[in-house]
Amino acid sequence: xxxxxxxxxxxxxxxxxxxxxxxxxxxxxxxxxxxxxxxxxxxxxxxxxxxxxxxxxxxxxxxxxxxxxxxxxxxxxxxxxxxxxxxxxxxxxxxxxxxxxxxxxxxxxxxxxxxxxxxxxxxxxxxxxxxxxxxxxxxxxxxxxxxxxxxxxxxxxxxxxxxxxxxxxxxxxxxxxxxxxxxxxxxxxxxxxxxxxxxxxxxxxxxxxxxxxxxxxxxxxxxxxxxxxxxxxxxxxxxxxxxxxxxxxxxxxxxxxxxxxxxxxxxxxxxxxxxxxxxxxxxxxxxxxxxxxxxxxxxxxxxxxxxxxxxxxxxxxxxxxxxxxxxxxxxxxxxxxxxxxxxxxxxxxxxxxxxxxxxxxxxxxxxxxxxxxxxxxxxxxxxxxxxxxxxxxxxxxxxx
Amino acid sequence: xxxxxxxxxxxxxxxxxxxxxxxxxxxxxxxxxxxxxxxxxxxxxxxxxxxxxxxxxxxxxxxxxxxxxxxxxxxxxxxxxxxxxxxxxxxxxxxxxxxxxxxxxxxxxxxxxxxxxxxxxxxxxxxxxxxxxxxxxxxxxxxxxxxxxxxxxxxxxxxxxxxxxxxxxxxxxxxxxxxxxxxxxxxxxxxxxxxxxxxxxxxxxxxxxxxxxxxxxxxxxxxxxxxxxxxxxxxxxxxxxx
Numbered sequence: 001x002x003x004x005x006x007x008x009x010x011x012x013x014x015x016x017x018x019x020x021x022x023x024x025x026x027x028x029x030x031x032x033x034x035x036x037x038x039x040x041x042x043x044x045x046x047x048x049x050x051x052x053x054x055x056x057x058x059x060x061x062x063x064x065x066x067x068x069x070x071x072x073x074x075x076x077x078x079x080x081x082x083x084x085x086x087x088x089x090x091x092x093x094x095x096x097x098x099x100x101x102x103x104x105x106x107x108x109x110x111x112x113x114x115x116x117x118x119x120x121x122x123x124x125x126x127x128x129x130x131x132x133x134x135x136x137x138x139x140x141x142x143x144x145x146x147x148x149x150x151x152x153x154x155x156x157x158x159x160x161x162x163x164x165x166x167x168x169x170x171x172x173x174x175x176x177x178x179x180x181x182x183x184x185x186x187x188x189x190x191x192x193x194x195x196x197x198x199x200x201x202x203x204x205x206x207x208x209x210x211x212x213x214x215x216x217x218x219x220x221x222x223x224x225x226x227x228x229x230x231x232x233x234x235x236x237x238x239x240x241x242x243x244x245x246x247x248x249x250x251x252x253x254x255x256x257x258x259x260x261x262x263x264x265x266x267x268x269x270x271x272x273x274x275x276x277x278x279x280x281x282x283x284x285x286x287x288x289x290x291x292x293x294x295x296x297x298x299x300x301x302x303x304x305x306x307x308x309x310x311x312x313x314x315x316x317x318x319x320x321x322x323x324x325x326x327x328x329x330x331x332x333x334x335x336x337x338x339x340x341x342x343x344x345x346x347x348x349x350x351x352x353x354x355x356x357x358x359x360x361x362x363x364x365x366x367x368x369x370x371x372x373x374x375x376x377x378x379x380x381x382x383x384x385x386x387x388x389x390x391x392x393x394x395x396x397x398x399x400x
Numbered sequence: 401x402x403x404x405x406x407x408x409x410x411x412x413x414x415x416x417x418x419x420x421x422x423x424x425x426x427x428x429x430x431x432x433x434x435x436x437x438x439x440x441x442x443x444x445x446x447x448x449x450x451x452x453x454x455x456x457x458x459x460x461x462x463x464x465x466x467x468x469x470x471x472x473x474x475x476x477x478x479x480x481x482x483x484x485x486x487x488x489x490x491x492x493x494x495x496x497x498x499x500x501x502x503x504x505x506x507x508x509x510x511x512x513x514x515x516x517x518x519x520x521x522x523x524x525x526x527x528x529x530x531x532x533x534x535x536x537x538x539x540x541x542x543x544x545x546x547x548x549x550x551x552x553x554x555x556x557x558x559x560x561x562x563x564x565x566x567x568x569x570x571x572x573x574x575x576x577x578x579x580x581x582x583x584x585x586x587x588x589x590x591x592x593x594x595x596x597x598x599x600x601x602x603x604x605x606x607x608x609x610x611x612x613x614x615x616x617x618x619x620x621x622x623x624x625x626x627x628x629x630x631x632x633x634x635x636x637x638x639x640x641x642x
Contacts, residue, residue: 001512001513001514001515002512002515002517005512005515005518009512012500012501013500016500306496307498309496310496310498311509311513312457312481312484313455313457313484313490313496314484314485314490314509314510314513314557315481315482315484315485315486315510315513315514315561316481316513317477317478317481317482318477318478318481319478320481320513394457395452395457395458398457398492398496
C-alpha cells in the first residue's frame with residue numbers, strides 16, 4: 001500500500017464520520033489552545049515584569065542605610081547604623097570612577113498646596129540627575145537647577161497628576177507658587193506621567209533640591225543613594241569598590257547595596273517556573289483529549305469490524321490495517337493541534353489589542369511542544385485501537 | 401489439467417468450553433484449474449469453514465493445503481495476506497462494499513493494497529465495471545445501487561487482481577431471481593473464460609450450474625456428483641428439505 005493511498009483512505013474515513021471527527025478535533029484543539037495560551041500568558045507576565053524593571057533605567061544600584069544581617073543589632077540597642085550622608089555620596093562620586101551619576105535622595109511625606117487645594121504626597125529631595133536616572137521626562141518647565149548639593153533653593157518640580165490636581169482646568173502650574181509644608185516654593189517644572197515604579201507613583205510626587213529637603217525634614221541622613229553605573233563596566237566589581245569606599249568612611253558595613261539586575265533576575269526565574277507550572281496544568285487537558293481520541297477510535301474499530309474483515313480478505317496485512325487506523329489518529333490530532341494553535345494565536349492577538357503593554361505572544365517552545373505533544377498523544381492513544389483492529393479475526397469480523 | 405487446490409487431511413476444530421467441535425474432519429479435496437465446484441450441505445455442515453480455509457482467512461488445525469502447487473499451510477500472516485491479494489477473489493452474500501466509497505473506489509481497493517499506481521488503478525477499475533454492465537454507475541455509492549448492482553460491483557472487485565480462484569459464499573442469497581440470474585450469468589461468463597469457481601450455496605438452481613457438486617455433512621464429504629449428472633439431479637432439492 002502506498003503511503004499517499006493510506007493517508008487518503010484514512011482521511012476519507014474521517015470525513016465520512018463528521019460528528020465523531022469534529023468532537024475529537026474539538027478535544028485536542030481545546031487542549032492545545034490551553035497549553036499555548038497559558039504559557040503565552042506566563043511568558044507575557046515575565047516580559048511585563050522585566051519591562052517594568054527596564055523602565056527604571058539600566059545598571060542602577062540602590063544604597064540604603066542599615067544592613068540585612070541575621071546577627072545585626074536589635075533596634076534601639078546600640079550599633080544603630082550610621083546615616084548615609086551627602087558626604088558619602090560625594091565620596092562615591094569622587095573615588096569610584098566607573099559611576100555615571102550619583103543621585104542622593106532624601107524622602108519625606110509633605111502636604112503640597114495651591115491655596116485651598118492640597119495633597120499629601122512624597123516630596124523627594126534630590127538632584128537634577130534623578131529624572132534621567134529613573135527614566136522620567138519633563139512635560140513643561142525646567143529641571144531642578146544644578147546647585148551645590150549643600151545649597152537649597154525654594155523651587156519644586158511636580159508630578160503630572162499632582163500638577164493637574166493643584167492647578168485644575170488648564171491653569172498653568174509653571175511659574176506659580178505652592179506651599180510645601182510651611183514653606184513657599186515656586187513651581188519650575190512638571191513631569192510626564194510614567195505610572196508607578198516600584199511602589200512610587202511618579203505622577204503624585206514632588207522634587208526639590210536635596211539640601212532644601214534635608215533642612216525641611218531636619219534630617220542629616222539620606223533615604224537612598226541612587227547610583228547609575230556606566231554601561232560598559234563590570235557591575236560586581238564596581239559595587240565592590242563602592243562598598244570599600246563606604247566601609248572606609250563608616251568603619252563597618254552598616255549599609256546595603258542592591259543591584260537592579262539581581263532583583264529582576266530572580267523575579268524572571270520565578271515567572272518562568274510559574275509558566276512551566278501553567279503548561280503542566282494545561283497538558284492535563286491534552287491527556288484528556290488523548291483519551292477521548294482512544295475512546296472514539298475504539299468505537300470506530302468496533303463499528304467497522306466488517307470493513308476490517310473485508311480489507312483483510314482483499315489482501316491487507318496486519319500492518320496495513322494498523323497503519324490505516326494510526327493514520328486516522330495522527331490526522332485528527334495533528335489537525336486538532338493546528339486548529340488549537342490558530343485559536344491560541346488569535347486569542348493572544350485579541351488580548352494584545354486590549355492590553356498593548358501586556359504581550360501574551362506564546363513562546364516558540366510552547367508552540368512546538370503543543371504540536372509535538374498533541375500528535376504524540378494522538379499516536380499514543382491511537383496505538384491500542386489500531387492494534388485491536390489489526391488483530392481482529394477476519395472470519396469473525398466479516399460475519400458482523 | 402493443473403491442480404489449483406489440493407487439500408489433504410484438513411481438520412478444523414473449535415473449542416467450545418470443554419468440548420471440541422469438528423467443523424472439518426479429515427477432508428481431502430482437489431479442485432482442477434477452470435473447474436466450477438458447488439459446495440452444499442445443511443447449516444453447520446462446515447461449508448463456510450471450508451470456504452474460509454480455501455480462502456486463507458482461516459487456518460486448518462491440521463492437514464496440508466497447496467494452492468497453485470505451492471504449500472501454503474505454514475505461511476506467515478503477511479505472506480497469507482499477499483496470497484489472498486493476488487490469487488484469491490471473494491464474493492460475499494452481503495456484498496461487503498465499503499459504504500463511503502463509490503463503485504470505482506470499491507473496485508480499486510485490492511489494487512490499493514497491492515500498491516498499483518492511481519492512474520492504472522482507475523483505468524482497470526473502470527474497464528472492469530464496464531464488463532459487468534455498470535459503466536453508467538461508476539460514481540454511485542453502494543447505497544444508491546440495487547442489490548444486484550452492488551453484487552456485480554463486488555464481482556468486478558473480486559476479479560480485478562486476476563485471481564487463480566474465485567470463492568463465492570451464497571452470491572445470490574440476498575437477491576431476487578432476476579438480479580440473481582444476472583449475477584450467475586456473470587459468474588458463468590468468468591468460468592467460461594477459464595476462472596476456477598468455488599460456490600457455497602443452499603440453492604439447487606445455483607448448484608446445478610456447477611461441473612461438480614460436493615455435499616458436506618458434519619465436516620465430512622458426504623456425497624459428490626460430477627459432470628452431466630449434476631444438471632439432472634433432483635436429489636439436490638431433497639437435500640435442502642428439512
